[in-house]
Amino acid sequence: MPSLFNHLPQYWMDGAIRYFEGLRNGLNEPFPFKEDVPPTTPYEVIYEEGKVRLRYYQATATSRSTPLLLVYALIKRPYILDLLPGKSVVQNLLNQGIDVYLTDWIPPTRADSWRGFDAYVNGDVANAVRAVQLHAGVEQVSLLGYCFGGMLTTMYTALHPETVENLITLTLPLDMSVREVPLFGLLDKLRPETLEQITATYGNCPAWFMKAAFTAMSPVHHAVDKYMGLHRNQDKEGYAEMFTRFERWMNSDVPLAGRIFREVTQDIFQQNLLMQNRLHIGTKVADLQRITCPVLNVVGEYDDVVHPKSSLPLVTLVGSSDAHNLLFPTGHVGAVVSAAAHKKLWPQVGQWLREHSTQISEPQTSWSSDTYAH
Amino acid sequence: MAEQAQHNVADLMTMYTATFLELPLAGTKWAWGVGKEQEATEAAWKSYDAWVRLASASTDGLYRNSLFGDIVARTLDMGLRWQRLGNAWAGAFFGGLWPVVGLPTAAAVQALQEGVQSLSTRLAAQDAQLQALHREVRPLTAGVPSQRKRRASRTRPGTPLQALPAKLNGHQPNTFSTPAA
Incomplete structure (x- = not known):
């Protein structure tokens, strides 16, 4: 017990340094990528246009599956999916013979405040899918979207179903009428004028605003409990390293483009339009009934960011006859970093x-980025 | 809601008994040498865990309170208006001053940054293509003897050509690998 009082001030101070360093990164334009933790798995950047940079990770085992495009959220940096050896979703999938492509979203600058769902879904995600099609030499790709990325992949599949062979959503926020997460109740109070004020002042939704929202979800945990957890588990092998990397990710907040921030808050959180098949993206409506490919909806049973009740309805709303929920006893981030998830969930x-893959092809050696719509 | 209230009461009782009964008792036994330190530590953690659950439940209750939501929304709105007013005021008074003293505006610096970023991205891509071409051409020209006399270098003797830096303004090269262990 006395060692607790020796350690706690040091833990708090380190936490404060990480917090303010994260805040500084979020204020920079353009965002400093060099602050990312070093990658666990080697990759190659095969495409960059708009606000998406596409990474390619080659399968370590013989490829036995349609290539998978992993669409990360527009919030925070994507290295949580490749955090440490043995705790990397990317590595887990590569070891199972699946070629992985990952969207590394380029954080928006003030000049990108016009970007909404249309720019990200019909522009960047569509171009990323096209890049995978050309690079892997396939007609359709499998999509996996994590959290906000799950929302983007669901919208994309509803709008462009012909290019998607399989859709996997991981902790998808879909039914936003669910108010089990207490903080979401506050979002109802944000008036359109307040949202306009935020984007008029900063151009985009600033990173500090996102950081404040995430911290407010569990203030006791962020102020005290995580440091107590570090103290209690300091003797566990690898815990301290995992804690440090995880904390760096927690502080890797990036801004959210102004328009998409307004659309997410008003159209998704407040009016729940995607769930009701009433969300207009560009000139079309994102109709979930148009999703006819096989769907696997992975839900964290103890998710305190996206409540399971918010994710579960997807399988009943899509037009696919092969749509299943996979409920796993884990939290929102535990689904991608916990030992249990890597042992049981990701092999499933x-x-x-692999069972739902029909197209297996050798990657093309020559490939040009000029093929994309700008 | 009733279930949550039951949990809160249970946590409150746990915290109370652990803090005011179990912890002093275990501490006294440890001090007299008839108990172990572990007992006192366990009682302290039990009390702490109950406190964390109670504190989290309290903040959740606060977020569910409509009045709190209204206050947060209004404060945010007012704060943002003041910030915009401050920005507008500073822009109006000092905006014209920067060019006079020869300093660029924030917008000009930002535009320059974006230009440099775009250029460095293109440069990295061109560099990668050039390297690939070099690799293809080298084996083809290996056996061919030089037909022309070497031209005199246009650079001054003794001045080595500087290689373009691989990293520019925080940009990274195109291929990434795991760091050496």
């Missing part, structure tokens, strides 16, 4: 992907 996801 990989197996499902």
Whole structure:
């Protein structure tokens, strides 16, 4: 017990340094990528246009599946999916013989405040899918979207179903009428004028605003409990390293483009339009009934960011006859970093992907980025 | 709601008994040498865990309170208006001053940054293509003897050509690998 009082001030101070360093990164334009933790798995950047940079990770085992495009959220940096050896979703899938492509979203600058769902879904995600099609030499790709990325992949599949062979959503926020997460109740109070004020003042939704929202979800945990957890588990092998990397990710907040921030808050959180098939993206409506490919909806049973009740309805709303929920006893981030998830969940996801893959092709050696719509 | 209230009461009782009964008792036994330190530590953690659950439940209750939501929304709105007013005021008074003293505006610096970023991205891509071409051409020209006399270098003797830096303004090269262990 006395060692607790020796350690706690140091833990708090380190936490404060990480917090303010994260805040500084979020204020910079353009965002400093060099602050990312070093990658666990080697990759190659095969495409960059708009606000998406596409990474390619080659399968370590013989490829036995349609290539998978992993669409990360527009919030925070994507290295949580490749955090440490043995705790990397990317590595787990590569070891199962699945070629992985990952969207590394380029944080928006003030000049990108016009970007909404249309720019991200019909522009960047569509171009990323096209890049995978050309690079892997396939007609359709499998999509996996995490959290906000799950929302983007669901919208994309509803709008462009012909290019998607399989859809996997991981902790998808869909039914926003669910108010089990207490903080979401505050979002109802944000008036359109307040949202306009935020984007008029900063151009985009600033990173500090996102950081404040995430911290407010569990203030006791962020102020005290995580440091107590570090103290209690300091003797566990690898815990301190995991804690440090995880904390760096927690502080890797990036701004959210002004328009998409307004659309998410008003159209998704407040009016729940995607769930009701009433969300207009560009000139079309994102109709979930148009999703006819196999769907696997992975839900964290103890998710305190996206409540399971918010994710579960997807399988009943899509037009696919092969749509299943996979409920796993984990939290929102535990689904991608916990030992249990890497031991049990991701092998199941990989197996499902292999079973539902029909296209296997050798990657093309020559490839040009000029093929994309700007 | 009733279930949550039951949990809160249970946590409150746990915290109370652990803090005011179990912890002093275990501490006294440890001090007299008849108990172990572990007992006192366990009682302290039990009390702490109950406190964390109670504190989290309290903040959740606060977020569910409509009045709190209204206050947060209004404060945010007013704060943002003041910030915009401050920005507008500073812009109006000092905006014209920067060019006079020869300093660029924030917008000009930002535009320049974006230009440099775009250029460095293109440069990295061109560099990668050039390297690939070099690799293809090298084996083809290996056996061919030079037909022309070497031209005199246009650079001054003794001045080595500087290689373009691989990293520019925080940009990284195109291929990434795991760091050496």
